[in-house]
Amino acid sequence: MATRPKRSFDREFKLQVTRQLVHGEKRLTQVCREHDLCPTLVRRWREQYARDGERAWSDLAVAAAPATAEVRIAALEAALGRAHLENEFLRQALELLTKKGSPSGRNGR
Numbered sequence: 285m286a287t288r289p290k291r292s293f294d295r296e297f298k299l300q301v302t303r304q305l306v307h308g309e310k311r312l313t314q315v316c317r318e319h320d321l322c323p324t325l326v327r328r329w330r331e332q333y334a335r336d337g338e339r340a341w342s343d344l345a346v347a348a349a350p351a352t353a354e355v356r357i358a359a360l361e362a363a364l365g366r367a368h369l370e371n372e373f374l375r376q377a378l379e380l381l382t383k384k385g386s387p388s389g390r391n392g393r
Contacts, residue, residue: 296339301326302333302340 301319304310305326316323332340 298329298335299338302329305330306333341386 301315301321304315305312310318312323312326315321316326329340
């Protein structure tokens with residue numbers, strides 16, 4: 285089975301294909317068959333179009349990516365901080381429980 289050389293598609297072609305899908309003009313299978321495209325690739329284009337709109341595959345969308353990454357990193361750092369605080373709280377609570385032993389009245393005395 286011969287492998288097909290890698291193809292690249294320009295921005296206008298990607299926009300044309302995704303607009304047809306988004307506006308309901310054509311179905312995914314129909315677009316893939318007409319242009320000999322992999323459905324996974326077209327789905328990825330559709331996701332990019334949904335995320336970036338008409339700016340998809342332009343220099344503006346690429347410039348916005350680092351800002352999006354910075355926001356994501358900040359959110360992950362905040363979540364990590366909260367998880368660290370929760371772990372510390374639970375560690376201290378466990379130490380208190382082990383120092384006091386089991387609470388009275390729970391062992392059937």
